[in-house]
Amino acid sequence: xxxxxxxxxxxxxxxxxxxLRSEGVATSAQGDILYREVHWQREATEGAERxxxxxxxxGKPFARKHLPASARxxxxxxxxxxxxxxxxxxxxxxxxxxxxxxKEDSGTEPRQRRLELPPDAVIDTGFxxxxxxxxxxxxxxxxxxxxxxxPARQRYFPVQVxxxxxxxxxxxxxxxxxxxxxxxxxxxAPRLALVYATADRRLLEFRGTSNLRDARGSYPQVIVRxxxxxxxxxxxxxxxxxxxxxxxxxAVTFR
Numbered sequence: 001x002x003x004x005x006x007x008x009x010x011x012x013x014x015x016x017x018x019x020l021r022s023e024g025v026a027t028s029a030q031g032d033i034l035y036r037e038v039h040w041q042r043e044a045t046e047g048a049e050r051x052x053x054x055x056x057x058x059g060k061p062f063a064r065k066h067l068p069a070s071a072r073x074x075x076x077x078x079x080x081x082x083x084x085x086x087x088x089x090x091x092x093x094x095x096x097x098x099x100x101x102x103k104e105d106s107g108t109e110p111r112q113r114r115l116e117l118p119p120d121a122v123i124d125t126g127f128x129x130x131x132x133x134x135x136x137x138x139x140x141x142x143x144x145x146x147x148x149x150x151p152a153r154q155r156y157f158p159v160q161v162x163x164x165x166x167x168x169x170x171x172x173x174x175x176x177x178x179x180x181x182x183x184x185x186x187x188x189a190p191r192l193a194l195v196y197a198t199a200d201r202r203l204l205e206f207r208g209t210s211n212l213r214d215a216r217g218s219y220p221q222v223i224v225r226x227x228x229x230x231x232x233x234x235x236x237x238x239x240x241x242x243x244x245x246x247x248x249x250x251a252v253t254f255r
Contacts, residue, residue, distance in 0.1 A: 019238055020044060020230035026210065026222040033057045034222060035212070035250070040238050041230070046129050047073040053241055054082070054212060056250025063087075063212060063246065073129040075121045075149075083246035085213040089151055091124070093117060102151045105217065113154040121156065123149045124211070131161065131177060131194070132201045138163040138177065148181075157181060166198070169205065170227070173198040179208075202229060215249065 024037040036055040041048045047070045054063035063082035070076035070093070077093040086106025092099045098117045103110040122130045127148065134144045141163065147156035164176045179192040192208035206224040214220045 019233055019235055021233045021237070022226055022228065022230040024206075024224045024226045026224045029221060029223070034210075034214070034220065035062070037224065038241065039230070040233075040241075042069075044230075046132065047071055047076070050125075051238070051242060052125075056247060058250065060247040060250060061241075061244050062248070062250055064242070067125065072126075074126040074133060075117060075123045076126055078124055081246065082212055083248050084215070084250065085217070087213060091149075091151055093123060098123070098149065100149075100151050100154050102154065104152065105213070111154065115149075115154070115156070118147050118156070120146055121149060122146045122159070124151075127159075127179075128203055131196065131203075134161065135201055139175070167195060169195050169197075172204065174204055200229070202226070 020041045020043070022039045024039070026034045026037065028034055035057065036059075038053040038055060040051040040053075042050075049069040050067040052065040052067075053061050054065075055061050062084040063080065065078055065080045067076055067078045072093070075093055075098075077091040077098070078089070079091075080087070080089040082088070086103070088101075088103040088110070090099075090101040094117065096117055097114055098121075099112075099114045101110045101112045130146060131138070134142075137144060138161065144161045146159055146161065148159045149156050158181075160180045162178055162180075164178050167174050167176045174195050174197050177194040177196060179194065181191070192206070194203065194207070195205040196202065197204055204226055206222070208221070209219050210222045211219070
């Protein structure tokens with residue numbers, strides 16, 4: 001019902017305009033494909049409404065995420081449904097507070113809490129927007145400390161972001177970014193490695209802990225690569241992709 005409501009509420013202008021689609025492939029350290037992330041956004045602006053569809057290696061979707069348009073893209077709310085694990089999340093961000101409803105798996109009850117929203121807070125994939133927001137400072141060698149919301153723990157944890165240097169990534173001039181966390185918590189690794197294209201500040205690679213649980217109930221270490229920039233697609237392509245039912249399980253594709 002929620003999917004149908006989202007489809008029906010799209011304005012006519014959004015239906016006519018091409019949307020942007022990009023895809024990231026998540027692999028294990030051994031190179032096995034674990035899942036794919038298919039990202040859709042209504043326009044190229046940072047705060048545009050976004051959708052993410054997580055697919056099994058065979059293309060069947062098992063989870064979906066919706067991020068509403070926001071003037072604060074680094075701290076926007078989101079909704080998540082993972083049919084494979086039963087994990088769900090509803091995070092609603094207002095001007096000065098954030099409301100969290102988190103369900104870890106199909107066997108647990110949702111936990112709810114409301115927190116203050118600091119001006120420099122980062123929520124979920126808003127970290128990507130935060131890197132671009134602080135890009136000049138990072139290139140100057142500054143270390144940026146930000147409060148990162150972890151809905152599973154329903155609190156903020158400080159993360160430190162710094163640029164480690166220029167790199168070449170599949171023939172692209174890029175910048176390596178390191179994210180250090182002060183402690184282990186909630187399935188999040190204490191260190192993440194990111195690569196961003198120098199020219200357009202586009203995320204090329206993520207190395208760290210997935211925010212999705214695997215079939216064993218753990219958060220696997222993944223490498224997610226976005227090999228191509230976003231391309232324009234019709235809204236009917238998005239509607240068709242988003243309307244697919246979610247699978248309850250999927251298998252890993254081995255090399």
